[in-house]
Amino acid sequence: RKEVEQDPGPFNVPEGATVAFNCTYSNSASQSFFWYRQDCRKEPKLLMSVYSSGNEDGRFTAQLNRASQYISLLIRDSKLSDSATYLCVVAGSARQLTFGSGTQLTVLP
Amino acid sequence: DAGITQSPRYKITETGRQVTLMCHQTWSHSYMFWYRQDLGHGLRLIYYSAAADITDKGEVPDGYVVSRSKTENFPLTLESATRSQTSVYFCASSESRVRGTEAFFGQGTRLTVV
Numbered sequence: 001r002k003e004v005e006q007d008p009g010p011f012n013v014p015e016g017a018t019v020a021f022n023c024t025y026s027n028s029a030s031q032s033f034f035w036y037r038q039d040c041r042k043e044p045k046l047l048m049s050v051y052s053s054g055n056e057d058g059r060f061t062a063q064l065n066r067a068s069q070y071i072s073l074l075i076r077d078s079k080l081s082d083s084a085t086y087l088c089v090v091a092g093s094a095r096q097l098t099f100g101s102g103t104q105l106t107v108l109p
Numbered sequence: 110d111a112g113i114t115q116s117p118r119y120k121i122t123e124t125g126r127q128v129t130l131m132c133h134q135t136w137s138h139s140y141m142f143w144y145r146q147d148l149g150h151g152l153r154l155i156y157y158s159a160a161a162d163i164t165d166k167g168e169v170p171d172g173y174v175v176s177r178s179k180t181e182n183f184p185l186t187l188e189s190a191t192r193s194q195t196s197v198y199f200c201a202s203s204e205s206r207v208r209g210t211e212a213f214f215g216q217g218t219r220l221t222v223v
Contacts, residue, residue, distance in 0.1 A: 043199055043214035097212055101151035
């Protein structure tokens, strides 16, 4: 079983739609949680950190459920520029990041 | 310019050759990482370093060697390149003092072994 598992995707949604990505992780000792975004053939970049209390950044909302070892990302009012691969990322005590395989999102006009 | 830079950006090499990928960061981050990204596998950790002269293996270290004599540099060497090492390699760095802080990635090196 992979340490971090994500929805396989791809997700193709119209502009303005709401889309949700889910992720589960297997290591209960994991300490930090993130969503990264990766554009085609580019480096990953941090989208947002994820906290147990949930956090929101504009149209993006992330949630963490430690008991279920589950992480989610909600994107409201999708824009064409949101098209990318979204990576669920979990960090251990040594700061090394473990990545999910990613979920590809295409927002259609 | 400040940031994290990788060189070369593109490299083609022959099977059996030794290849070194360079990574340099200007933030004095303690932690540095090497990942490879392949279709179907996502990003996988090769090696990481918590400080100068401290390195540790990641998920897929076989066939690779790293060193960290200076905080700002973290080169990755393929001792004898194989076709299975054709991949995109990303270097990253992270500040150690704050738990949960993000990692910053270089632009990647696309390596083809023929």
